[in-house]
Amino acid sequence: MKTILIVEDNDKNMKLARDVLQAKGYATLEAVNGLDGVALALQHRPDLILMDIQLPDINGYEATSRIRADAGCAAIPIVAFTASVTVTDRQRITDAGFNGFLGKPIELQSFLATVRQQLGEAAR
Numbered sequence: 301m302k303t304i305l306i307v308e309d310n311d312k313n314m315k316l317a318r319d320v321l322q323a324k325g326y327a328t329l330e331a332v333n334g335l336d337g338v339a340l341a342l343q344h345r346p347d348l349i350l351m352d353i354q355l356p357d358i359n360g361y362e363a364t365s366r367i368r369a370d371a372g373c374a375a376i377p378i379v380a381f382t383a384s385v386t387v388t389d390r391q392r393i394t395d396a397g398f399n400g401f402l403g404k405p406i407e408l409q410s411f412l413a414t415v416r417q418q419l420g421e422a423a424r
Contacts, residue, residue: 302419305329305346307337307363308381309355316406317350317381324412332356334363341367346376348418350402353382353393361396368397377418 304321308314309332318328329344331337334355341349349367353360360380367373377399382389385403393401402414416422 301325301327302347302421303327303329303344304415305331305337305340305344305349306381307331307334307349307355307360308352309333310352313352313381313404313406317411320406320408320411321415324415326415334358334360337363338366341373341376342370345372348415349376349378350381350415351378351398353380353384353389361392364396364398379414379418 304326306314306317306328308317314330318330321328329340329346331340335357337351351360351364364378367378379400379402380393380398381402381404383404390401400414400418402411
């Protein structure tokens with residue numbers, strides 16, 4: 301079973317992402333801030349990380365940088381999970397080393413397609 305770490309400080313977004321992923325057979329780990337997200341990533345080495353950008357302590361860019369600095373976690377795909385959808389935001393996300401981008405609110409089909417693609421899976 302693939303494990304997905306969701307780093308998201310909004311309760312509704314967390315619940316929706318968790319419920320959708322678990323319904324599709326994924327295990328989830330959850331963090332409501334960047335520091336906890338980094339700690340969970342380093343401890344559990346999930347198969348995929350969905351990272352909010354705007355977090356209450358360190359932002360998603362800093363959390364991603366810290367995760368990428370660990371040799372054991374450097375190859376984990378990290379997808380920005382954010383409401384920041386301008387062309388400038390997307391470019392900054394790409395430049396920061398994220399593997400992909402998911403906008404909020406969640407659009408179910410593209411959310412699941414992105415998750416499957418990042419995990420190297422065929423459609424379920």
